[in-house]
């Protein structure tokens with residue numbers, strides 16, 4: 088028998104031909120394709136912008152360092168005026184899930200001064216206010232796409248009942264599985280392909296690894312499977328299409344809007360966080376106060392934690408740079424608890440949100456795509472940690488030179504640690 | 510041979526008795542017409558043969574098999590023409606017939622389809638026009654063509670002549686007569702007393718879910734429409 092003529096293939100060809108004649112299916116396929124292309128293009132443009140920004144910031148920073156470096160005449164001023172770009176370059180899949188990159192900082196221009204304030208400076212001017220991020224692929228797939236599936240599937244049966252065809256169809260068909268389940272599968276597959284193809288295409292252009300694209304596709308597939316099963320079950324209910332539609336949209340509202348938003352409010356309440364602004368202010372106060380209190384107190388605070396430099400001898404009458412950097416670091420010590428609370432609190436909120444997302448599939452998909460794209464809260468905190476490590480390397484580089492009063496040697500600047508932005 | 514059989518059939522719909530213990534049967538080669546007022550339970554009777562409505566008491570049998578025990582087997586030997594049959598509006602007659610026949614896994618040739626469309630005298634110009642541009646009677650003709658093409662032993666027809674013009678009704682009667690002569694069992698719901706008397710071997714009169722009268726033709730005399738008509742009105 089010709090393999091294309093087996094009963095199974097014939098049945099599928101029958102329903103494909105039938106589905107292809109349905110204008111509403113084409114309508115939604117075109118809508119999904121357009122939305123997917125748009126979302127991927129938005130994401131792509133944003134990522135490109137971020138890359139360009141990083142590149143130009145790094146270049147501008149290098150240029151200004153080069154320009155300024157002629158004025159540096161000791162290690163203290165070199166450390167003071169020398170700026171370093173730190174950044175978290177977007178991953179090759181970030182175009183599909185911009186995630187926290189919208190409202191969490193991913194670039195800093197830092198120097199050897201107290202660090203925590205420098206990290207959270209941006210949080211002061213740009214508080215995060217968005218629950219739903221910008222329109223990217225993850226948003227489309229997790230929040231908009233289920234609605235389109237609902238529109239496509241809710242009256243699969245109810246419309247046939249209304250048209251008086253239901254009993255004719257069911258009494259004619261030789262295998263009932265080849266009717267509603269097959270129609271559901273075909274419609275779902277059609278729009279799913281329209282959703283995935285632009286994303287995969289953009290991934291190919293960006294050099295996204297095959298396994299990342301495969302994982303993302305499987306995530307979206309499982310999510311789609313969930314919603315089409317829900318639509319299938321609810322639409323089998325012998326109710327009017329209006330009631331079925333209301334029920335499905337209600338389920339969407341609950342799982343995609345009410346649960347995530349409610350959980351966010353509850354989590355924010357349950358896990359209080361100091362604000363980034365608190366950290367910045369507290370640090371500024373500590374650092375400013377240092378000018379007014381006896382140097383010994385500051386140095387004692389510093390040396391307690393860093394006994395390594397206890398032998399240091401101030402070198403009057405020149406400006407005491409080591410003391411200056413010591414009180415900067417004491418500033419970091421003073422905000423340590425706040426910073427840790429802020430960091431761990433965000434991680435805990437994120438962890439709880441992760442558990443909650445197990446009953447809110449839209450959030451689960453969005454989070455999964457973000458973690459695949461390295462754009463989630465964890466990635467953002469990981470970046471902050473890398474900035475801290477880098478900053479401590481800067482201190483390790485400069486402290487011996489400062490505390491041992493090493494003579495200034497410009498050529499040693501080549502050895503200043505560089506931030507690895509990945 | 511007894512093709513359709515209702516034994517003290519009770520059906521409940523929306524918690525009310527729609528059929529209240531009816532007994533009748535249809536033999537092969539026979540046309541049985543169900544008459545009755547609106548809401549009498551005619552369509553309900555057909556749906557219970559198709560297994561869509563389960564008897565609360567009694568049973569329905571198709572070719573001797575109790576429908577409840579093997580719905581799929583029962584449906585396989587029946588063709589159902591629903592009340593105000595509507596096929597797919599966005600497809601033409603050809604496409605509709607092909608689709609529904611594929612659904613039933615019934616293989617027909619192009620010429621079978623053409624033959625059927627000719628038999629219901631659907632104008633050839635309209636074969637490739639979408640059904641949304643059809644008149645009510647034209648749609649009904651396509652549905653009848655489908656019933657012929659299914660070629661099952663039993664036909665359940667719910668008001669098949671509604672929307673047909675007098676000439677088309679005559680043609681339809683000739684058509685089912687022909688089918689019955691070839692051994693098919695036909696159970697037809699109708700409001701057309703005179704038509705039913707013309708074409709049916711037997712007529713059952715339904716009222717409030719009960720069979721209140723049965724009329725049979727004899728080899729020498731068809732059923733007298735006058736008698737059926739007055740019985741119909743008396744039972745109103």
Ligand SMILES: Nc1ncnc2c1ncn2[C@@H]1O[C@H](COP(=O)(O)OP(=O)(O)OP(=O)(O)O)[C@@H](O)[C@H]1O
Nearest residue numbers: 522523527545546547548549550551552553554592
């Ligand atoms: N979809 C339905 N749901 C619940 N009850 C129904 C439904 N359709 C019909 N009924 C009830 O079943 C009973 C019989 O209805 P049925 O449709 O069999 O009448 P009928 O003889 O075909 O009438 P008509 O000539 O108007 O088509 C009526 O009392 C009606 O109220």
Ligand SMILES: [Mg+2]
Nearest residue numbers: 551552553592
């Ligand atoms: Mg009826």
